[in-house]
Amino acid sequence: MxxxxxxxxxxxxxxxxxxxxxxxxxxxxxxxGTDLLLDLQQGxxxxxxxxxxxxxxxxTTALEIRSDELFIGAAVPLSRIVQSPLVIEHAQALAExxxxxxxxxxxxxxxxxxxxxxxxxxxDGAIALLALDASAEIADRRGCRRAPLGELFLxxxxxxxxxxxxxxxxxxxxxxxxGQASAHRRVMRPQGVAIAILNMAIWLARHDDxxxxxxxxxxxxxxxPLRAVQTEGFLRGKPYRKETIAPGLDVLLAxxxxxxxxxxxxxxYRRRLAGVLxxxxxxxxxxxxxxxxxxxxxx
Amino acid sequence: MExxxxxxxxxxxxxxxxxxxQPQHTLLKVLQNQLDLIGSKECCGEGExxxxxxxxxxxxxxxxxxxxxxADGWEIVTIEGLAEDERLDPLQEAFLKAGAVQCGYxxxxxxxxxxxxxMKNPHPSEDEVRQGLAGNLCRCAGYNRIxxxxxxAASEKEAA
Numbered sequence: 001m002x003x004x005x006x007x008x009x010x011x012x013x014x015x016x017x018x019x020x021x022x023x024x025x026x027x028x029x030x031x032x033g034t035d036l037l038l039d040l041q042q043g044x045x046x047x048x049x050x051x052x053x054x055x056x057x058x059x060t061t062a063l064e065i066r067s068d069e070l071f072i073g074a075a076v077p078l079s080r081i082v083q084s085p086l087v088i089e090h091a092q093a094l095a096e097x098x099x100x101x102x103x104x105x106x107x108x109x110x111x112x113x114x115x116x117x118x119x120x121x122x123x124d125g126a127i128a129l130l131a132l133d134a135s136a137e138i139a140d141r142r143g144c145r146r147a148p149l150g151e152l153f154l155x156x157x158x159x160x161x162x163x164x165x166x167x168x169x170x171x172x173x174x175x176x177x178x179g180q181a182s183a184h185r186r187v188m189r190p191q192g193v194a195i196a197i198l199n200m201a202i203w204l205a206r207h208d209d210x211x212x213x214x215x216x217x218x219x220x221x222x223x224x225p226l227r228a229v230q231t232e233g234f235l236r237g238k239p240y241r242k243e244t245i246a247p248g249l250d251v252l253l254a255x256x257x258x259x260x261x262x263x264x265x266x267x268x269y270r271r272r273l274a275g276v277l278x279x280x281x282x283x284x285x286x287x288x289x290x291x292x293x294x295x296x297x298x299x
Numbered sequence: 300m301e302x303x304x305x306x307x308x309x310x311x312x313x314x315x316x317x318x319x320x321q322p323q324h325t326l327l328k329v330l331q332n333q334l335d336l337i338g339s340k341e342c343c344g345e346g347e348x349x350x351x352x353x354x355x356x357x358x359x360x361x362x363x364x365x366x367x368x369x370a371d372g373w374e375i376v377t378i379e380g381l382a383e384d385e386r387l388d389p390l391q392e393a394f395l396k397a398g399a400v401q402c403g404y405x406x407x408x409x410x411x412x413x414x415x416x417x418m419k420n421p422h423p424s425e426d427e428v429r430q431g432l433a434g435n436l437c438r439c440a441g442y443n444r445i446x447x448x449x450x451x452a453a454s455e456k457e458a459a
Contacts, residue, residue: 037325105361
């Protein structure tokens with residue numbers, strides 16, 4: 001009994017949306033499918049009638065500057081993101097996160113949109129995009145709309161998109177200005193390729209020795225990829241010093257909900273790692289921001 | 300099921316072939332069962348081990364993780380496509396010289412990943428070789444000789 005009946009490769013966005021709406025059973029969009037195909041084959045995803053491949057659409061495969069933003073199509077393979085000079089310049093955390101997903105062969109197939117739509121709370125791509133303040137572009141038969149990335153997630157493995165009517169076409173990211181930078185760090189089990197034990201992405205803007213603005217995303221720290229807004233609020237406007245980071249970690253631990261997962265880590269271990277990752281990611285982003293603004297402060 | 304067959308046209312190891320494939324069959328399955336190319340192996344079936352690695356449009360992919368229907372129009376190179384007549388590819392020669400082959404099950408995938416690495420980066424450092432082969436597992440744990448083989452192939456290329 002096949003877990004899908006039909007596979008189609010539309011040449012236009014409109015055709016893809018029509019196919020989803022008119023499929024005689026359930027339909028799912030697919031862009032690479034390194035997660036979705038396995039979930040279907042292994043019974044973690046209910047059978048679908050039609051798979052609609054979106055990797056041949058102009059809208060989902062662009063990677064370019066559009067006025068004052070960086071656009072990354074949902075079907076762009078991760079290996080292209082890792083190597084893109086635009087991503088490395090404007091969204092270093094995303095380049096770093098994408099380089100950690102799967103092995104080289106998987107990154108040649110898997111897409112950023114798939115990483116996000118799978119809606120896992122520790123998806124490296126989603127964590128980096130959250131810290132970078134990305135917005136999602138969503139197409140339906142009436143046109144396109146934008147939504148903050150965080151609105152795409154309902155819970156572990158559950159995306160808010162309507163599979164019959166809505167197609168994630170890509171992501172818009174703000175361009176980096178002087179004094180701004182980002183970094184992504186993660187800890188995983190040493191063997192093989194797997195989802196993170198804990199990951200964190202930080203974007204910040206520095207001014208002299210102050211953290212002028214900051215965004216922190218961390219996972220798995222709850223049912224969805226989490227923006228640590230209270231920690232951000234605590235650190236914003238404070239000097240970058242050890243004495244600032246220690247109480248910042250207390251705030252982070254208070255707003256995250258680390259759990260024990262049977263094959264990966266205990267909650268206690270994750271709480272300890274959170275401090276390590278906060279320090280590492282903050283330091284990397286701080287130094288990069290210094291390189292881009294000529295100010296250097298080292299603690 | 301017959302009614303669901305989808306026609307595809309792919310170029311495999313320089314030869315263009317027209318096939319009818321089932322929508323749920325992976326490219327690996329079609330290479331093995333419809334084209335008798337049994338060099339690429341299925342081991343984990345989930346993108347961890349790399350035993351099924353092939354080149355598709357010049358990029359290394361896991362052929363167990365893509366559908367045959369997706370491959371319509373692709374240029375594919377499998378392990379069978381590296382040797383010319385009876386002459387092995389220099390990379391394959393290097394694997395033999397370095398004694399990199401133990402049970403051999405992972406080797407087709409290792410060679411294809413190494414081929415891809417050397418196409419992008421003809422003179423990789425040891426660390427770059429390790430990164431390039433990060434998607435390939437060897438249960439014999441023969442990594443050191445495999446890495447040495449890739450570096451040997453790179454250095455011989457330089458000398459040639």
